[in-house]
Amino acid sequence: MYALAPPRHGTTIHLESDHVKTEEDLIQASLTGDGGAYGVLVKRYQDRLFNAMLHVVGSPDEAEDVVQDSLVQAYVKLHTFQGNSKFYTWLYRIAFNNALSRQRRRRNELSIEQSREITGSDPVDRHEPPDExxxxxxxxxxxxxxxxxxxxxxxxxxxxxxxxxxxxxxxxxxxxxxxxxxxxxxxxxxxxxxxxxxxxxxxx
CATH class of the missing domain: 1.10.10.10 (Winged helix-like DNA-binding domain superfamily/Winged helix DNA-binding domain)
Structure with missing residues (x-):
């Protein structure tokens, strides 16, 4: 049975709810407590979401963290999904907002570090992520x-x-x-x- 926390990127999932095919069926089953159904949704969208977030944050490790956090958040908030858009669009919006929040925090932290550097604190390591x-x-x-x-x-x-x-x-x-x-x-x-x-x- 699939637990609340989604698997790490690239993990193969074997689920008892694999026979459920439609997105609507998977969502409804998840809402009734079938964690395996949500696991199928994760299996269906996690790689696509990871690749999308990689463009946003630029770092594979950070993109993976964004995806994991967002999948858990989406599970918790699944009852708020109204079906007015595609499930992936709704999931992407959660992940995208999480990614932007992380970037804002990172820029704020960098600003603090720059201020400390100017005032004479230890130099800050500014290596860019291994990316582009x-x-x-x-x-x-x-x-x-x-x-x-x-x-x-x-x-x-x-x-x-x-x-x-x-x-x-x-x-x-x-x-x-x-x-x-x-x-x-x-x-x-x-x-x-x-x-x-x-x-x-x-x-x-």
Missing amino acids: SMLRGERVALIHRALELLSEEHRSILILREMQDTSYEDIAEILSINIGTVRSRLSRARIQLKAQLENLNSDP
Whole structure:
């Protein structure tokens, strides 16, 4: 039987509820206490969610933590799922918000460390995570640097559309905005990203 805490990324799950096929059936079974049914949902979506979060946070270890936390959170909040969107869209929204919260905390911690460094405390180790250069080379690393310079709302919408190929409808659902706002915000975000890339490319 599948326990509340989801398995680590890549773990093979063997469940008694594998005969349940439809997403709606799996959700209903989970709500009645069938942990195995939720395990099937995890098995179905965890790899896709991991790959999506990897684009957001840039670190495999952190992406795995985001996925694990979000799957547990989704289990606890499953009774709030109304079925107005796809289950994966709802799950992605939970994970995406968790990832952004982690990044905000990390930036705050970095700001504290920088302040300590300026005041004479021990130097801070600023090694970047082992990420883009191994995965996609210098061009992607430059894009991620440019993304970090954007506002959170513009960075979020670019990740969803350009990196995850998320539909406008799903972006609207995830970010709680209308389709018109998706289009206008995406247009502004692309302009800002282009400007940041030009600035980075012009740096000596």
